[in-house]
Amino acid sequence: MKPAILFYSFRGATGAEANRRAADSGADVFEVIEAKKRGMFSAFLSGCPQALGRKASAIKPLSIDWSLYDSVTLMAPVWAGHPAPAFNAALEIIPKDKILHVVLCSGGGETPNSKEATIAMLRAQGYALASYVDVRTGQPAK
Numbered sequence: 001m002k003p004a005i006l007f008y009s010f011r012g013a014t015g016a017e018a019n020r021r022a023a024d025s026g027a028d029v030f031e032v033i034e035a036k037k038r039g040m041f042s043a044f045l046s047g048c049p050q051a052l053g054r055k056a057s058a059i060k061p062l063s064i065d066w067s068l069y070d071s072v073t074l075m076a077p078v079w080a081g082h083p084a085p086a087f088n089a090a091l092e093i094i095p096k097d098k099i100l101h102v103v104l105c106s107g108g109g110e111t112p113n114s115k116e117a118t119i120a121m122l123r124a125q126g127y128a129l130a131s132y133v134d135v136r137t138g139q140p141a142k
């Protein structure tokens, strides 16, 4: 069994971090893509409220043979202090019997307003949460 990394990235930083981690661990990497292409306006105007409300965005179907993987690292950027909506969408497809690691990428490198509630939500959903890591991936160059 191998580890898998599932990531959503709006502007590339989370994707770069995911690929770096995959190169180190030998994990297979899968990109979560939102069904509707998002611009910066929509990220702030509808994405941030969705993130705050822990709502899932619509994502494109992913074809993953889950029987190959025992652990899954779910990675997403932080929006409005919370995991971006595609994080919540990805949770709907990750089987609950996988060991789950969470890596959240942000400009500030911390999630003080949401971390405890995210961990509680994942445990309530039935995941064996093995780790929760905040990574400072910074702001993209303008």
Ligand SMILES: Cc1cc2nc3c(=O)[nH]c(=O)nc-3n(C[C@H](O)[C@H](O)[C@H](O)COP(=O)(O)O)c2cc1C
Residues within 6 Å of the ligand: 008, 009, 010, 011, 012, 013, 014, 015, 043, 044, 047, 048, 077, 078, 079, 080, 081, 082, 105, 106, 107, 108, 109, 110, 137, 138, 139, 140
């Ligand atoms: C809509 C939006 C909201 C954001 N909100 C936060 C935030 O609340 N805290 C923070 O530290 N960074 C915030 N950021 C910065 C991103 O989390 C950071 O740049 C991250 O590295 C982006 O990853 P990506 O390139 O994979 O999309 C926000 C970025 C966007 C686009």
